[in-house]
Amino acid sequence: MAGGVSLATNPTTAVELAPRHPSGLRLKNPVMTASGTFGYGTEYAKLVDVEQLGAIVTKAISPKPREGNPGPRTVETPSGMLNAIGWQNVGLEACIRDYAPIWRRWRVPVVVNLAGFSVEDYRTVAEALSATPGVAAVELNISCPNVASEGTPFALRADLAAEVTAAVREVCEVPLIVKLSPNVTDVVEIAAAVHAAGADALSLINTLVGLVIDTRSRRPFLGNVTGGLSGPAIRPVAVRMVYEVAKALPGVPLIGAGGVMCADDALQFIMAGARAVQVGTASFVNPRAAIEVAEGIEAFLAREGVADVNELVGVAL
Numbered sequence: 644m645a646g647g648v649s650l651a652t653n654p655t656t657a658v659e660l661a662p663r664h665p666s667g668l669r670l671k672n673p674v675m676t677a678s679g680t681f682g683y684g685t686e687y688a689k690l691v692d693v694e695q696l697g698a699i700v701t702k703a704i705s706p707k708p709r710e711g712n713p714g715p716r717t718v719e720t721p722s723g724m725l726n727a728i729g730w731q732n733v734g735l736e737a738c739i740r741d742y743a744p745i746w747r748r749w750r751v752p753v754v755v756n757l758a759g760f761s762v763e764d765y766r767t768v769a770e771a772l773s774a775t776p777g778v779a780a781v782e783l784n785i786s787c788p789n790v791a792s793e794g795t796p797f798a799l800r801a802d803l804a805a806e807v808t809a810a811v812r813e814v815c816e817v818p819l820i821v822k823l824s825p826n827v828t829d830v831v832e833i834a835a836a837v838h839a840a841g842a843d844a845l846s847l848i849n850t851l852v853g854l855v856i857d858t859r860s861r862r863p864f865l866g867n868v869t870g871g872l873s874g875p876a877i878r879p880v881a882v883r884m885v886y887e888v889a890k891a892l893p894g895v896p897l898i899g900a901g902g903v904m905c906a907d908d909a910l911q912f913i914m915a916g917a918r919a920v921q922v923g924t925a926s927f928v929n930p931r932a933a934i935e936v937a938e939g940i941e942a943f944l945a946r947e948g949v950a951d952v953n954e955l956v957g958v959a960l
């Protein structure tokens with residue numbers, strides 16, 4: 644103590660995202676990467692020390708490899724970007740063969756994001772990955788269209804979201820995170836349904852559907868017509884949704900995502916009720932963004948005399 648100011652020199656930054664799960668999901672700091680913006684981790688491992696992250700979330704994995712949508716697949720927008728990658732990925736088999744052995748050696752939990760077009764797709768991938776050493780947890784990207792329900796994304800209807808969550812829960816041995824879409828009227832309804840169906844934690848938000856028209860060609864700019872809006876433009880929407888879910892479902896572990904560029908942004912999510920955050924679009928600007936967010940949170944705690952980051956979770960509620 645100096646001059647009455649308490650300085651927590653070594654604040655605790657560890658967070659637990661799956662307290663009800665036997666193996667838990669403990670992160671050494673509350674900063675994760677966001678799916679689709681950090682590859683399989685291996686690409687960035689050449690540039691940054693990935694073991695300084697709280698966790699890595701991979702690009703979505705589907706049962707079979709996918710080439711994704713026709714280009715252009717990304718376009719810059721004010722304070723953000725639109726993307727329509729279309730779940731391009733190496734597929735389950737290559738994921739298990741080529742990447743999991745690398746993840747197993749890393750001292751950072753790797754969470755695999757899952758994509759599927761049917762309940763069976765999700766079950767197949769979740770079952771195989773949850774039995775694969777090197778996979779610490781899975782995150783269901785339920786924004787994929789469900790072929791059995793005329794292409795309605797699972798994330799948009801509470802019954803579909805709960806159905807896929809419950810089906811995966813049955814076969815999934817590792818902690819299960821379900822990622823929510825912002826493209827709904829009432830995110831709390833979906834969050835409650837998914838949690839009741841067995842999700843250990845909820846991540847929110849995925850991208851907002853947007854459209855950019857190229858006025859020279861007079862056509863939609865993206866090959867897929869619409870795309871997902873990410874980056875700082877969506878942050879206030881994301882913070883509001885975390886806040887609403889945290890208020891309605893106290894104690895449910897939440898992971899905030901949407902436009903986190905710096906520690907202050909991450910702290911907004913934490914104060915709104917998130918135990919952890921994901922850094923996405925920012926990694927395209929600066930590959931060290933997520934690590935710098937983690938360092939910035941620790942510096943904030945030390946400066947403010949907060950001994951444990953968990954003390955800040957939901958303080959704004």
Ligand SMILES: Cc1cc2nc3c(=O)[nH]c(=O)nc-3n(C[C@H](O)[C@H](O)[C@H](O)COP(=O)(O)O)c2cc1C
Nearest residue numbers: 677678679703726784848849873874901902923924
């Ligand atoms: C290029 C790109 C690809 C993405 N791919 C996925 C994906 O495969 N699965 C998923 O759940 N979310 C995906 N997302 C959404 C992000 O994980 C994140 O939820 C969203 O971008 C908001 O965070 P941000 O503003 O920090 O980017 C993708 C986002 C971008 C920009």
